[in-house]
Amino acid sequence: MRKWKYPLLLLTGIGISNVGGWIYLIALNLIVLDEWESPLAVVILYVLKPVAALLTNAWAGSLIDRVNKRNLMAGLDFFRGVLIAVLPFLSSSWWVYAVVLIINMGSAMFYPASMAYITTFIPRGNRQRFNALRGLVGSGAFLIGPGIAGLMFMMGTPTFALYMNALALFLSGVITLFLPKLEDGVPVDTGDTKWEVIKEDWRVVWGFSRSATYVMVLYVLFSSLLVMTAALDSLEAAFSKEVLQLSNSTYGYLVSIAGGGFVLGSILNASLSHKLHHMHLLGFGSLLVSGGYLIYSFSDGFLSAAIGFAVLSFALAFATTGFETFYQEHIPAKIMGRVVSIYGLLEGVLVVLSTVLIGVGAELVSIRFVVVAGSMVMLGVTMILFISTARNSWGKINENGTEGVSG
Numbered sequence: 001m002r003k004w005k006y007p008l009l010l011l012t013g014i015g016i017s018n019v020g021g022w023i024y025l026i027a028l029n030l031i032v033l034d035e036w037e038s039p040l041a042v043v044i045l046y047v048l049k050p051v052a053a054l055l056t057n058a059w060a061g062s063l064i065d066r067v068n069k070r071n072l073m074a075g076l077d078f079f080r081g082v083l084i085a086v087l088p089f090l091s092s093s094w095w096v097y098a099v100v101l102i103i104n105m106g107s108a109m110f111y112p113a114s115m116a117y118i119t120t121f122i123p124r125g126n127r128q129r130f131n132a133l134r135g136l137v138g139s140g141a142f143l144i145g146p147g148i149a150g151l152m153f154m155m156g157t158p159t160f161a162l163y164m165n166a167l168a169l170f171l172s173g174v175i176t177l178f179l180p181k182l183e184d185g186v187p188v189d190t191g192d193t194k195w196e197v198i199k200e201d202w203r204v205v206w207g208f209s210r211s212a213t214y215v216m217v218l219y220v221l222f223s224s225l226l227v228m229t230a231a232l233d234s235l236e237a238a239f240s241k242e243v244l245q246l247s248n249s250t251y252g253y254l255v256s257i258a259g260g261g262f263v264l265g266s267i268l269n270a271s272l273s274h275k276l277h278h279m280h281l282l283g284f285g286s287l288l289v290s291g292g293y294l295i296y297s298f299s300d301g302f303l304s305a306a307i308g309f310a311v312l313s314f315a316l317a318f319a320t321t322g323f324e325t326f327y328q329e330h331i332p333a334k335i336m337g338r339v340v341s342i343y344g345l346l347e348g349v350l351v352v353l354s355t356v357l358i359g360v361g362a363e364l365v366s367i368r369f370v371v372v373a374g375s376m377v378m379l380g381v382t383m384i385l386f387i388s389t390a391r392n393s394w395g396k397i398n399e400n401g402t403e404g405v406s407g
Contacts, residue, residue, distance in 0.1 A: 006179055007122060007130055013175035014114075015137040017077065019144055020168030023152065024084060027161035028100070034158075035091045045100060050348050052104030057345035059194075060109045062201045064337030069117040070179050073110060077173030080106045085166040088159040112340035115324070119333040120182050128325040132273040135317050136266040139259070201338050208335060214388075215330045216343075218282070221385040222323045223347045225286050228378040229316075231354040232293060235362055235371055240305065243368050250302055254309055261310040265317030273321070278329065281322025283389030288315035290375065290382040297368075297375040 032041050064072065083103050090096040122130045152161040209216045240251045269281075292312025299305040331339050361370040 007126070009175060010118070010121070010179055011130075011133055011137055013172045013179075014134060016168050016175070017172040018138055019148060020165040020172070022144075023148060023161050023168070024165040027152075027158040027165070028087065030158045031088070031091045031162070032096065044097060048097065048101045049104050049107075050351050052101055053108045053344060053348035054352075055101075056105045056108040057341040057348065059198050059341075061112060061205075061338030061341030062198050064109065064113045064116060064341065065201075065335060068181060069113050069120075069337075070176060070181050072113050073117060074173040074176040076106045076110045076113070077169045077176060081166040081169035081173065084162055084169065087162055108344070112337045112344065115328070115340060116333055116336040117182065119328040119331075119336055121180065124329065127328050128276075128278050128321065129270070129273040131321045131324045131328075132266070132270040135321050136263075136270045139263040139266040139317065202342065204335060205338050205342050208331075208339065212330065215327070218385065218388055219327055219331075219343060220346075221381060221388065222282065222286060222319075223343065224350070224381045225289065225319075225378060225385070227347060227350045227354055228374060228381065229289070229293070230351045231358045232371060232374045232378070234355050235358060235367055238362070239367050239371050243371075244299065244301060244305055246302060246305075254302070254306060257306045258309040258313040261313035262317055265314035269317050269321055276318075278322045278325035279389045281318045282326050283322075283386040285315050285317075285319030285322055286382040287379075287386045288312075289319055290379040291315075293375040293378055297372045 028045065032045060035041075080103050083099050083106075087096060087099060090099060118130065119127070152164060237251065240246045240254060246254065269276075289312050292308045292310070292315060294308070295311060296305050296308030299308055327336075327340075358370050358374060361373075
């Protein structure tokens, strides 16, 4: 327990932040819908997330790798908490979107910063178990967060819920400050301009990608899976209601089944984390996710769609843990912020393009055709990923991230 004192403290902070995130999402949607009385006003909130990633990821890694990550994480929690507390005063003006964009930019910085900190902080042998527990905390927040939001709405208003979320972020930031202070990052040549530093960092990432081709191919393949899931999820409600003819309440049950599958997968994943290899989780878990989407895309009613949702969400818990452990093991912590941010920029661009493409395809052809086609593309990507991970049985990845194949 002494060994896990600080990791459990970190998980506590992450859990509080995740629960607060769900409260924030639901409360903000209700406030904007009530003020603007337009579904489009709510849709814009969701568009701001990938836009924030595009505006942030090109330069965020350069900052993350050069500052104290613990202090940066705490600072981002405090910063987002203040902005969320301001939102109720701006809900009737367009300024609410500017503030939400800045909050999302902070969140886009927080993820690579936290992953770089975790990689340095958690010993190599404990990373997979920690990632599995972090997935379990996230799935718990998925179930608990909306319930707590509902209770808050009964006690007060969505505005009250936003204030509670701001308080949760402040608490998460305070907890983060109790964690060990690690290295301050790589030095910066003060003679260089910021633009020259960023260009040099892009060259560093490109150089690492060339020397660790196998690692980055797997990284891009899994990122492609995430891109396809984001694009297909944008048609989830339309497919369920217009193609499967499900009612609002039945569609709600379908979403609950997906949440239950993710929680069950997270529990089992955390229980077996010491017995399963992250490469197996990455390859087979991803293949099973695409299999679940394929079942869902060919479904003709609630039962088959529920089976597809349960399979894909169950497998996603394993695949995500495998992926996070994989790149923590094979991307050096000193450049992880830059690598994750820059490749996250590519992922954000692909999410926007694929979502638009799938949306246009659904309008011009049919929702069923586009969802089936997207699922088939996802299956092809994950089959390549599964076959590529099998190389680990005769290929060996060095600790610095480069590949060395044994004879």
